């Protein structure tokens with residue numbers, strides 16, 4: 001039977017790779033490979049997944065040097081000469097084995113005011129948002145983020161400047177700045193305009209190249225930069 005040689009990160013930040021041999025199967029995903037190792041070769045292997053269908057964003061890892069969602073990544077696409085190297089996502093602390101600590105990633109969403117701030121009460125009527133409006137189309141283009149952290153792990157600016165809010169949090173901020181119902185535009189604009197915000201992005205595009213949902217955080221960040229410039233020209237204090 002054909003086998004795949006798989007080097008898997010074991011332990012914490014000071015860990016090392018351990019080699020496993022896994023049977024090769026048709027249509028096998030990287031997550032199938034990890035699951036085989038955990039079920040049949042070493043039950044102590046730590047990794048994370050939930051939906052297996054590209055919805056929850058929990059299965060991302062570094063696969064042969066690049067961050068990827070593993071439940072939708074086929075081995076055929078990424079194996080090199082029958083070998084795979086698997087490690088936790090970069091730019092985040094390692095918990096153990098293939099599990100990265102995502103707290104910092106989600107804390108940055110909160111710092112970028114990534115929550116919808118309602119302006120109405122339950123007693124009010126629904127706000128009608130025209131699906132053809134420019135703002136709604138901007139939000140639609142960026143809204144399908146599953147919070148997988150692939151873009152964050154791919155971003156060199158996050159590596160150089162750990163305070164940088166990063167592509168996912170800024171992408172989320174952009175969707176809310178384009179939401180006419182949200183009541184935190186000015187506050188969010190101040191945060192995303194600051195040192196750790198949109199102006200730190202060097203437009204290197206790694207986030208956009210690797211986002212499994214084919215979103216473009218780079219484009220969203222450019223939108224935030226335009227918004228900030230407009231506010232400056234209008235003499236407004238950061239929007």
Ligand code: SF4
Pocket residue numbers: 154155156157158166167200201202203204205206207208217218221
């Ligand atoms: S475009 Fe900006 S946010 Fe995206 S990877 Fe490059 S520097 Fe990071």
Ligand code: SF4
Pocket residue numbers: 144145146147148149150151152167168171210211212213214215217
């Ligand atoms: S923008 Fe794309 S890569 Fe980044 S967290 Fe969202 S879905 Fe994942």
Ligand code: FES
Pocket residue numbers: 049050051052053054055056057058059060069070071072
């Ligand atoms: S397991 Fe949910 S996105 Fe991969």
